[in-house]
Amino acid sequence: MLIEQIMNTTCITMQPTNSIAHAVELMQRHQIRHVLVVNARHELVGLVGLKEIQSASSIFHPDTAKQDLQYPVSSIMIESPVTAHPLDFLEDAAVLFYEYRLTCLPIVRGRRLVGVVTETDLLRTFVQLTGALEPSSQIEIRVENTAGTLAKIAALLAKTNINILNVLVYPTDDPYVRIVAFRVQTMNPIRIIEKLRKEGFDVLGPDVSR
């Protein structure tokens, strides 16, 4: 999956000469935690987040706080934020978030800002990847970690008229054992489960004792 498939293309932006107060207002109005700073050519020149806003004024000096917010946002913004390209892989972007502890990743083509991905977008995408948002039943099968296992299961499922929405493979404590989780588009998975068990597959289900 590419970044351009999940990024927001409508970005909330401001000019470096705009005030910090304007950044605060944008965050409140759009309920966001970051504002992207661009120049007249729509090139990314900075990023300002809640942390930068908070560092701009002190709770112990309320008399000057209002005044402080009139400084230009360029005085507090992160000047060269970590960015990514729209054709980067989602996995690479996830690693950037993880390694740099990011909360927001501007997406840049040339120098122009074309989109933004936040940690919320990333999490939503991962939830989508599990298939949990579409009506389905989950079937979990404990399998040996060898070639051809998935094909055997898929061949059995293909004989029914039931659509597979999603497949995830989880590791277990035992390196030779994996759990394959299928999300199938049916309310009645009984026939599939019986078929799998008949073929000797270890189909997991709710357990009364554990």
Added chain:
Amino acid sequence: MKDFAYLYSPEEATYRFSETHPFNPIRLELTVSLLEAMHQLDDIPCIAPRHATDEELSLVHDQDYIAAVKAAGTGALTPLKAQMYGLGTEDTPLFQGMHSGASLLVGGTIEACDLVLSGQYKRTFHIGGGLHHGFRGRASGFCVYNDTAVAMAAMIEKYHCKILYVDTDAHHGDGVQWAFYNRKDVMTLSLHETGRYLFPGTGMVTERGSEEGYGFSWNVPLDAFTEDDSFLLAYETALFEACELFQPDLIITQNGADAHALDPLTHLSLTMKSYEQIPQIAVAAANKYTNGKIVALGGGGYDWYRVVPRAWSQVFAAMTGQAPFHGEIPTSWQKRWSGQETPPPTHWHDPTPLYPTIPRRPEIEEKNWETVKRLIWPFVSDERKKQLTATSPYSID
């Protein structure tokens, strides 16, 4: 105002996928014949459902979906296009007259609601209704049209009322929830088995509604092997707190009977004890909050002979203001339905023990109560929290 009427006609059996499909209209016949054998239907008005109009259906469903369902019932829909609408699948296979059968169930539920809101009856029961998985433009989970969602939309348009929808089917009432997710005139409350293994996988506590509807979508996902006491505590608590918050004009209950321990599709462990109490508690809530106005619907339930007829007859008992039926089941009914794969039940209650003891019981009960607390805590006063905590058998704090 008369007290009660039920909606049923043998024509509703035309909503039928196949001989072996779990959602079988024989369940309606089994229930009505049991009530007949109990001489319960002698003086009770029975109203035959009508078909919903296209205009009514389109209050919830997309035009192109309605057209596809019509085409599907005449064999004019290509398999690829059918798949797009969730039709012709293992769950909702095509059958002759699909639109006619499905729209009859919708019309029945609209009538059931209209009879109550127009003041002709206090309580109605549409046994064939409760198809809670139907989506705007897609069939899902044995449901083509969403009778309840259409009826609620029609009632709100006509009466500008607030409706509380209460769903005790073992599966999450997703179709109804999503249809009104951003609205404040419908509140949905669904109790169901968690989506860990069970269809449709949604129905988490965190699905609370959006925009104006925030706070008016309530979900209680219950652990597999949940038993009567834990279920009833969660149900009664959530139902009355929902009524307190929402102050509905009408309560609609979906009475799926598939959370029973004998049901083949799910993993909950209720017995008839729950199915005696669920409708009684709903009627009590209606008496307290809606001047008694309540509409009951059927729903899921896949042990056709042993569970569904008894469960739905107990809904009938509560809706007619009677105590739950008890003792022996009329032998004439038992005889009529003998010779099936599973013999018909002999008593209204289940034999004990119905299933082996569940070793995880304390853990399940505690977990379910924590779930109820997570759901309702943001909406109840500190005083009420103290009361609930004091009366709950599972609280540690």
